[in-house]
Amino acid sequence: MAEQNINRETGIIYAINGPVIKGKKMSSFKMREMVTVGAKQLIGEVIVLEGDIGTIQVYEETEGLKAGEVIISTGQPLSLKLGPGLLKNMFDGIQRPLQKIQELSPIFIPEGIGLLSIDEKKRWDTTITVKPGDILSAGSIFGLVQETEVIENRLLVPPNVSGTIVEIVENGCYTIDDVLVKIRDEKDAIHELKMAQVWPVRTPRPNAWRGETLVPLVTGQRVIDIFFPIAKGGTAAIPGGFGTGKTMTQHQLAKWSDADIIVYIGCGERGNEMTEVIEDFPKLIDPQSGKSIMERTVLIANTSNMPVAAREASIYTGVTIAEYYRDMGYAVALMADSTSRWAEALREISGRLEEMPAEEGYPAYLPSRIAEFYERAGSVETLGGGEGSITIIGAVSPAGGDFSEPVTENTKRFVNVFLALDKSLAYARHYPAINWLESYSGYIKILTDWYEDNVAEDCIDLRNKMLELLFQENKLLEMVMLVGEDVLPDDQRWILEIAKIIKVGYLQQNAYNKEDTYVPLKKQYAMLKAIEYLYEKGREGLKLGIPTSQLKNADIFSEFIKMKYTVPNDDLSGIDRLKEEIDSFYETLFERYTN
Incomplete structure (x- = not known):
């Protein structure tokens, strides 16, 4: 590093406020230029220039730094080296390989190791x-x-x-x-x-043109693929309070989505969660290749005890790596866990810069920063004439699960899929705890043709019908709380029974079960179609005046709830046998009531 700094412009530190440094004699420095700070040559970035005075955010711990030490220009913005060696690797927020750092210092990241x-x-x-x-x-x-x-x-x-x-x-x-x-x-x-090529992290890589997102990101998660699909090249947010399963949901998407490349950013998360990722991912077998999932994964870890400024940069590091593989013609899925911690880093740095705070202390430019991040998603024609995409899925951690706080509200403005995690569902052990009443997907209309051509002609109509039943159930449950279930007419009680199967037998999914952790689209559709078949058979019985208590067969209902485990993903004949049982039971029942 010292050799590179010969004949570079220099400034002098005169104020230190945590990761924010002020220097003088910096009139020749450039905005967003990368610099080295102090005797340890800490990595930093110029973020404010006012005449002779410059402000720098430092991406390493500043303990021991003194006023009067030198700030040295590097002549270039904060940039990444992009080339072979990114995959199967784990980096910190500014692309320094953690495995290599561990060899140098087994316990802590040492200051001044340079931009490895x-x-x-x-x-x-x-x-x-x-x-x-x-x-x-x-x-x-x-x-x-x-x-x-x-x-x-x-x-x-x-x-x-x-x-x-x-x-x-x-x-x-x-x-x-x-x-x-x-x-x-x-x-x-x-x-x-x-x-290898070098690229500034805050500058989006160019493309020839952006196209429509006409293909879904298949995740193997029923509540997402059928009810709230994410388009390849699209954007999604997963907001939820503490303990609702944001990280687990993102892990499932990273493990099972049909993207070519996975970029997983642990931004400000607890160290034990990232440890779980590091230990679990190499053991996971990729269903597409039969190899370790790390063969197509880049991990970026900036845990909550790492420097706050590097946390702010980690989001840009991840999306720049994603754009690099997109430009090769790959479909990339980027998981950011969580953007709330990133926003908190923005707030802390903004406070140290003494900027005027906006809502809840966040800087006034928070919405534009969130928009800039999600804007880097999309399906594109690359400069080389190929097709590539980046799908950005960001977790949001609103304090107390309050979705009206600024990060969630502003994220909602810029994403097309909103997968709202519900604390009551999580506490009831219903995972993924995605609330079907608050969640939505803006891609349903543009993905309808794909689902009709690749799954079934009535796939989206079936989804809409089942979702309508869940909305009706929600209204009925409000009535039940007031007057009790016994006063409801039989057709409404039947809706409650079928909605229970949809919730427990379909929307609830077990990440630790071999058959249920990943479910192909064909099985997802077949399961929902079977539930519809049961619903319609019951309606036929209702028209004959058969009460709900007789229409509900405990054995059949139990088999419906367990079919996600008992029907193998590669053999759906069990669902056909289930329909035969339905026919047999209801034909006998109908004969008894018509004779």
Whole structure:
């Protein structure tokens, strides 16, 4: 780091307020420029410039820092090194590999270790896919590296470079900093292409154009896939109070969603939760490949005891990595757990900057920051002509489960799927604790054609019908609390019985059961169709004057609730047998009442 700082601009520290440093003699520094601070050369970023005075947020612990120490310019913004080696790795909020840091310091992250990144010494088996004379445009693929057993890293021309190839290397093993291809642009300037490229975290990577999100992100979770689907390239929020299962829900989505790449950001979460991720993910077998799920996963951990400024940067680090793989043509799912901790970091830094607070002490620019983050989702045509997408799923942790607080309210404005977690459902051990009355998906209309073509023609109509039954049940339960269930007519009591099956037998899902942790769409539809079949058979009986007490067969109802466990995902014949039992029971019952 010291060699890089020769002939750089320097400033002098004169005030220290936690992670916020003020320096003088900084008129030549640039806004958002990365700097090193003090004798330990802590990593920081310029966030305010007022004449000769500059304000810096430092991404490391500032304990022991003194006034009068030097601030040194690096001449570039806070940036990531993007290349092979990101997958199967775990980083802190500014892309420093935690495994490598542990080798240097087993217990704590030491100050002043510099801006470590992906391994610069590892050699990768590289195939160059172009030849001299070829014309390369921004975003074109010029080589391939097998980054993991399941993911091929497609080496890309940087977004701001194009030209004619004048020189290439032979296929072989190279490091991420070796020059692989040289191209000459229109101005006769030579550009060297390497495996890795550097990109500022706060600047979205460009694309050719954004398309509509017409395909769902299949998660294997019934309440999401059928009732509140998320589109690939879409946005979703999972708000919920403490203990409602936000992290568990995100873990399930990270494990089972059909995205090509998973980027999981633990932003300000408890260390034990991230430890669970670190220990569990390598053991999980990816249903798509049969390999460890880490083969296609990047983990970013900035736990609650890590520097607050790095927590603020971790969100941008994650989404920049996601854009890098999107530009290769992959579908990426980004899990941010949780954006409330990120917003709290913004609030703390804003307070130290003495900015005028807005609602509940959050800075006035909180809505725009949330919007900027979710705006980086989308399905795009890449600069190289391929198709890629980023789906952003952010957990929100409102204090006391109050969804009217600023982070939840502003997130709700910018996402299209709202999966509201309910404390009462969680306490009743109903997981995922997604409240079907408060949740919604704005993608139902645009995904209808896909569901009709790939699942069943009546899939969305069936979903709407079952959701309507749940809304009717909610109204009926209010009446039951006032006057009791006995006074309800039989048709309304039948709705209550079927709604119970929908809630317990369908919406409730067991993450620890082999058959139930992930459910294919075909089985999800077949289960709901069977529940509809039971509902309609009961309605036929009601028309014959049969009371609900006779229509409800305890054995059949029990089998319906257990079919998620008893019917294998790859053999749905058990559902057909269940329908046969329904026919047999009701035919006998109907004959008794008609004769």
